Amino acid sequence: MEPVITVGLDGSPESLSAARWAADEAERRKFTLRLLHAWPMPAPEPAKVLSEIDQNHWAKRLVHNAQSELRRLHPGLAVVGNLVADETQEALLHAASESSMTVLGSRGLELVESYFLGGISMPVAAHAERPVVPVRAGTRTEAPPAAPEGQGDVVVALKLHGPCDDLLAFAFATAAARNVPLRTVHGQSLPVHAYVPWGVDHEVADDITQGVRKQLDRAPHPWREKYPRVEVTDGIGSESPARTVLRSAGSAGLLVVGRRRHHRVPAPRLGPVAQAAIHHARCPVAVVPHD
Numbered sequence: 001m002e003p004v005i006t007v008g009l010d011g012s013p014e015s016l017s018a019a020r021w022a023a024d025e026a027e028r029r030k031f032t033l034r035l036l037h038a039w040p041m042p043a044p045e046p047a048k049v050l051s052e053i054d055q056n057h058w059a060k061r062l063v064h065n066a067q068s069e070l071r072r073l074h075p076g077l078a079v080v081g082n083l084v085a086d087e088t089q090e091a092l093l094h095a096a097s098e099s100s101m102t103v104l105g106s107r108g109l110e111l112v113e114s115y116f117l118g119g120i121s122m123p124v125a126a127h128a129e130r131p132v133v134p135v136r137a138g139t140r141t142e143a144p145p146a147a148p149e150g151q152g153d154v155v156v157a158l159k160l161h162g163p164c165d166d167l168l169a170f171a172f173a174t175a176a177a178r179n180v181p182l183r184t185v186h187g188q189s190l191p192v193h194a195y196v197p198w199g200v201d202h203e204v205a206d207d208i209t210q211g212v213r214k215q216l217d218r219a220p221h222p223w224r225e226k227y228p229r230v231e232v233t234d235g236i237g238s239e240s241p242a243r244t245v246l247r248s249a250g251s252a253g254l255l256v257v258g259r260r261r262h263h264r265v266p267a268p269r270l271g272p273v274a275q276a277a278i279h280h281a282r283c284p285v286a287v288v289p290h291d
Helices: 015-031 058-074 089-095 120-126 167-176 200-220 221-226 241-251 272-278
Strands: 004-008 032-038 081-083 101-105 134-136 154-157 183-188 231-238 256-258 283-291
Touching: 004 015, 004 089, 015 032, 015 058, 015 101, 015 134, 015 167, 032 089, 032 183, 058 081, 081 089, 089 101, 089 120, 089 231, 101 120, 101 221, 120 134, 120 272, 134 183, 154 167, 154 241, 167 183, 167 221, 167 256, 167 283, 183 200, 200 231, 231 241, 241 256, 241 272
Parallel strands: 004 032, 004 101, 032 081, 101 134, 154 183, 154 256, 183 231, 256 283
Antiparallel strands: 134 283
């Protein structure tokens, strides 16, 4: 099947930003872009009726306007519209199973009391079997030509325990398509024995950092050979993984985080790093499922 990037479209500023971001990504990768709009109870398609009284008129217009804009901005890009008679989440999950990537608008959250408010991007990212990318309104699609060092690069959060091939495959392919550096990031709080009465024992902290750096250097080795032109750097934080990742992604063009496909709990869910990234990261966040 021809590679496709699907974007969920509902007319909101967030979904329109997502569509523009997805169009840029589809053009870089030479993929087809699919604009999907779903609503559960469309009216029967009339045989002959004025568009103004067609109950499906606004849904069609929403997709048509987005198609027109994106085709104008990307003349060589294949853009298709898809109207689906289904609940939005179910339609997006079905489309995600057929897509290389699914892109959704995201409001993001700043207040702690808003942390548990859900949007469609959260359950889709938690259930989809392929990468899902929430994008905020007004997201810059490309780094400026004279961007400072580190701005616009791809950041991938690694645990270093267990497989991370799916994350690295996605992150390297994205960095190569964008021609930007890749930063591998890992955060962990210092153990108790790293602290002394007057603060942190820097010798112990340095030893821990060096051990983590060696692991970060080994993890992407096969992908360095496959993508020799991608410059790879690392970032290590001596604080919680979520804080380290958010701090590292401050100037990134894309943050890549993982989600385990299989959990001990019955329902799929996002881990704390993925949740924090979707809620608080300023850049788009790719949630990549992995074993």
